[in-house]
Amino acid sequence: DEMPRSLSLVRVKESAESRDAKGRVIEAEEIRDINKIKGRGYNFAIVTEGKELYVWGDNSYQQIAAGNAGWMQPNGKLRTMQTANKPVKVQVTGEVADEHGSVLQNVVDISIGGYASASSDEYSVPVQMLAVTMAVEYEYTGGLKRVVSRTYDSWAWGSNDNNKAAMSQSGIRLARATPIQLFTPTAGVSYLDPGVQLKSMSAGGNHSAA
Numbered sequence: 001d002e003m004p005r006s007l008s009l010v011r012v013k014e015s016a017e018s019r020d021a022k023g024r025v026i027e028a029e030e031i032r033d034i035n036k037i038k039g040r041g042y043n044f045a046i047v048t049e050g051k052e053l054y055v056w057g058d059n060s061y062q063q064i065a066a067g068n069a070g071w072m073q074p075n076g077k078l079r080t081m082q083t084a085n086k087p088v089k090v091q092v093t094g095e096v097a098d099e100h101g102s103v104l105q106n107v108v109d110i111s112i113g114g115y116a117s118a119s120s121d122e123y124s125v126p127v128q129m130l131a132v133t134m135a136v137e138y139e140y141t142g143g144l145k146r147v148v149s150r151t152y153d154s155w156a157w158g159s160n161d162n163n164k165a166a167m168s169q170s171g172i173r174l175a176r177a178t179p180i181q182l183f184t185p186t187a188g189v190s191y192l193d194p195g196v197q198l199k200s201m202s203a204g205g206n207h208s209a210a
Helices: 094-100
Strands: 034-040 043-048 053-058 083-089 107-112 128-141 144-159 173-179
Touching (some): 094 173
Antiparallel strands (some): 034 043, 043 053, 053 083, 128 144
16 A cells, blocks of 8 residues: 655665566566656656666656556556556657667656646646666777767657657657657758757756757
């Protein structure tokens, strides 16, 4: 059962078991070496030294990125719930799962937008999540390891109201992390100069910035 509040510090120890877009088990695991933590409204997100991303809290707008299959609760039952009381490893959408794997990897930045009000839906703003991943290519020369290139990719999930998750179709909800489309060249036109990559993103109320 969920604990409504804690009067003392509680250590985040373990993630929840979940199912990916193809129904495969993402096993629960110990969470160690936390590098970054973000919190806003009723959600928290952590990035580990291994660049893994976990989210927990409210899931009203699919901001947990665990799809509709839900996740394993402490009683051992798999349930789709409005809240996750344990960190859930962020999953990627099925369309890119074969290329990127079931879960989001190499995460270097995370931002939480929107706001869920406890008093009234009137004051709530649908929540969007934005993340940046970085893939590094190395070469080895004379026993030395040298960085050849860094490739940054942008991802979004949760609410796309006002296109704030950078998807072309406004108003949809993204159940898993999805590559951002806004900066993808369309009909030969790109919003970014050649070679320019987004290294950080910030999610606001009804808008986002990069």
